[in-house]
Amino acid sequence: MxxxxxxxxxxxxxxxxxxxxxxxxxxxxxxxxxxxxxxxxxxxxxxxxxxxxxxxxxxxxxxxxxxxxxxxxxxxxxxxxxxxxxxxxxxxxxxxxxxxxxxxxxxxxxxxxxxxxxxxxxxxxxxxxxxxxxxxxxxxxxxxxxxxxxxxxxxxxxxxxxxxxxxxxxxxxxxGPGALLDRVRALALALPAAEEKLSHGSPGFFVQGGKFFAYFSANHHAEGITALLVKASGVEEQAMLIDSDPDLYFRPAYLGPSGWIGIRLDTGPVDWAHVEDWLARSWRASAPKRLAAMPF
CATH class of the missing domain: 3.40.50.170 (Formyl transferase, N-terminal domain)
Structure with a gap:
């Protein structure tokens, strides 16, 4: 012991x-x-x-x-x-x-x-x-x-x-990063018309005919962080989230100025329901209108 x-x-x-x-x-x-x-x-x-x-x-x-x-x-x-x-x-x-x-x-x-x-x-x-x-x-x-x-x-x-x-x-x-990516991938690809491809060396998830709605980052900028990157409503919400829980949320490099938010997956037990909610929300913000209105 x-x-x-x-x-x-x-x-x-x-x-x-x-x-x-x-x-x-x-x-x-x-x-x-x-x-x-x-x-x-x-x-x-x-x-x-x-x-x-x-x-x-x-x-x-x-x-x-x-x-x-x-x-x-x-x-x-x-x-x-x-x-x-x-x-x-x-x-x-x-x-x-x-x-x-x-x-x-x-x-x-x-x-x-x-x-x-x-x-x-x-x-x-x-x-x-x-x-x-x-x-x-x-x-x-x-x-x-x-x-x-x-x-x-x-x-x-x-x-x-x-x-x-x-x-x-x-x-x-x-x-570990591999297991966390598997969980994120399963949740992201369960969303309608979702697909995956590498983007700047990181696994990214996008909507067919739309934009990227999530990225998985594992020490991507040598910062020692494993995280999910998703779209917040803007820099104001981003700042509010970080202020409310700085151990969970952070401002990611490059995507941060666009209002994206980083959700850490390496600081303890992961609330996968919370991750799933954010993926769905970010998917709706990125999907074409014909898909974004779909119930799921």
Missing amino acids: AALLYASQAPGCPYEIVLVASNKPDAPGLALAAAEGVETFAASHRGLTREAFDTIIDTELQRVGADYVVLAGYMRLLSPEFVARWQGRITNIHPSLLPAHKGLAVHEAVLAAGESVSGCTVHLVTAELDDGPILGQIRVSVLPGDTPDSLAERVHYAEHQLYPRVLSELVSQDV
């Missing part, structure tokens, strides 16, 4: 830790997370069914708007209902090269088998213990004279390197 947390503070990390939760109220990681300004939650599972306790955790995850569940030293089996709710968005790390040596006492099993290589695995969680699609692995050599403790120490080093990298890759599939 600490490795994931501190990696999240590095510039360019695509994920943010929004909650550290535990079934052990005295877990040391809770104090560490709190000291770094991360919200925490803890409740004992004693006296509760597995489903009831997982519902409590799920409620907290929903409350903070979590997109993923990342298990890090969480030693309880999860209920099938919880796993199903977070399918494809819940990960775990295990101190072996899965599918070998599932469960507990992994290092003892590796040494007892006389193996020369062990390691660690990050995988998506399924209802089966230490199962699910493998997202990444690191190999760790077993040295002569190794004990379970000495092997575990080196595997921990590998785990701390592997988990942040794999989580970043997983999250980037949803929040």
Whole structure:
């Protein structure tokens, strides 16, 4: 958990830790997370069914708007209902090269088998213990004279390197420029008579017989911004929008003087309904009159 947390503070990390939760109220990681300004939650599972306790955790995850569940030293089996709710968005790390040596006492099993290589695995969680699609692995050599403790120490080093990298890759599939462009493209091309072509090196969307109504910009002017550019009613509305939410809206280069507005897609969870509304509005402002009056 600490490795994931501190990696999240590095510039360019695509994920943010929004909650550290535990079934052990005295877990040391809770104090560490709190000291770094991360919200925490803890409740004992004693006296509760597995489903009831997982519902409590799920409620907290929903409350903070979590997109993923990342298990890090969480030693309880999860209920099938919880796993199903977070399918494809819940990960775990295990101190072996899965599918070998599932469960507990992994290092003892590796040494007892006389193996020369062990390691660690990050995988998506399924209802089966230490199962699910493998997202990444690191190999760790077993040295002569190794004990379970000495092997575990080196595997921990590998785990701390592997988990942040794999989580970043997983999250980037949803929040990276390619994934964001796919979402924008699907919404833009769903509009009547909409087509796409490159314009000045950026994907642009236009109406047949009309004008461009949107552009997708990913670090286009080396400003490090991924954004959607659409038409506002003019520079007055543009200024009002930027003043009301400068973290979301900005004045784009070149198109800004014409009243276009930039909507950032890289500052956190994207409100796709908001993006869809802006695309429709910009489409109407750009479409020929015969199309602009169409209901959709």
